[in-house]
Amino acid sequence: MSDSASTVLSERGFRDALGFFATGVAIITAQVGDEKLGATVSSFNSVSLNPPLVLFSLTRTSFGIDKWKAASAFAISILDEEQISISNRFARAGGNKWSGLDVRHAGNGAPLPPGAIVHFEGRPYAVYDGGDHEIFVCEVTGYHIHHLKRQPLVFYSGKYRHLDRHDADQGPPLDNSWLHGW
Structure with missing residues (x-):
């Protein structure tokens, strides 16, 4: 007997099903005029190596979506497993997410935000209609x-998770260089 289930497509059910795809957690940032923008996303992904492109998406109802679309530069900071509190801080709508933080700036x-494993710097490449989201494609400049x-913060099935350190060194077979679409 299988433990699988099939359901009628609903927004909540679809969201829950998507939650079975584990993702990393990133904070997207930009500065427009004097205003610093920041949002936690799990929708960060690589797109292309040449040119170097990445993407993230924000809901159309995001606070300040027009400011995000006006940004001329972005940073994408990948969080580590100890950064749940900063992830939660930047996941909230409104408020001063930057208050009390030691803010540095990318090139x-x-x-x-402080403490990321890695950060990517980029400029807008394209913005696409993604239904109830806007899909931002960025050209990575550094x-x-x-x-x-450090181990990455992982989001799976609606919760933060940690990687099993015993599996951390296992990679794909050497003869399968296209496993990740590259």
């Missing part, structure tokens, strides 16, 4: 690896 001027030995 492109985008603000950086990146900086801050912490080689």
